[in-house]
Amino acid sequence: METLIEVVPAPKDFGNALIGAEEGSDIDLNVRLESVSDGILVSGTADLTVSGECSLCLDPVEFDLTADVQELFVFESAPAGGPEDEADEQYAVENDDIDLEPALRDAVILQLPFQPVCSDSCLGLCSQCGFRLEEDPEHHHEVIDPRWSALSALLDADKQ
Numbered sequence: 001m002e003t004l005i006e007v008v009p010a011p012k013d014f015g016n017a018l019i020g021a022e023e024g025s026d027i028d029l030n031v032r033l034e035s036v037s038d039g040i041l042v043s044g045t046a047d048l049t050v051s052g053e054c055s056l057c058l059d060p061v062e063f064d065l066t067a068d069v070q071e072l073f074v075f076e077s078a079p080a081g082g083p084e085d086e087a088d089e090q091y092a093v094e095n096d097d098i099d100l101e102p103a104l105r106d107a108v109i110l111q112l113p114f115q116p117v118c119s120d121s122c123l124g125l126c127s128q129c130g131f132r133l134e135e136d137p138e139h140h141h142e143v144i145d146p147r148w149s150a151l152s153a154l155l156d157a158d159k160q
C-alpha cells in the first residue's frame with residue numbers, strides 16, 4: 001500500500017458550467033493506493049477551493065470542497081478475456097501507471113451543486129428587469145393583464 005499526499009494544480013475545466021476549481025489552483029490530494037487482485041484501488045480525499053457564480057444573483061461564490069475519491073483502476077484485461085463489457089465506465093492501469101485526473105474530475109463534479117447559490121436566502125434578480133431583489137424585497141412590477149390593457153385602450157379611445 002502506498003499513500004500519496006501531494007498538492008497538484010487544478011487542470012482546465014475542473015468543474016461544471018457554473019462552478020469549479022480555478023485552473024492552477026491547489027488540489028490537496030490525500031489518497032491511498034492499494035493493490036487488489038484485479039487492479040489498484042484508489043481511495044482518499046481531495047481538498048480544493050471552488051469558485052463560480054450564484055445561479056440566482058450572479059454574485060461570486062467560493063467555498064472549500066472535500067471530494068471523496070474511491071475508484072478501482074483495473075489492470076488491462078488479457079485479450080482472451082471475453083467480451084469487453086463495462087469497459088467504457090472503468091479506469092484502467094496503463095503501463096503500470098494510473099491517471100488520477102479523470103477519476104478526480106468525476107469525483108469533484110459529482111459533489112458540485114448544479115445551481116450554486118451565494119446563500120440559502122438569496123433572493124436572486126427580478127426576472128423582468130434584473131433588479132437585485134436583496135436590496136428591496138418588495139420590488140415588483142405592476143402586471144397588467146393584456147385583456148385589461150386592451151379594454152383600457154378602448155376606454156381611452158372613447159374619451160376622445
Ligand SMILES: [Zn+2]
Binds near residue numbers: 057117
Ligand atoms: Zn445569490
Ligand SMILES: [Zn+2]
Binds near residue numbers: 126127129139
Ligand atoms: Zn424588476
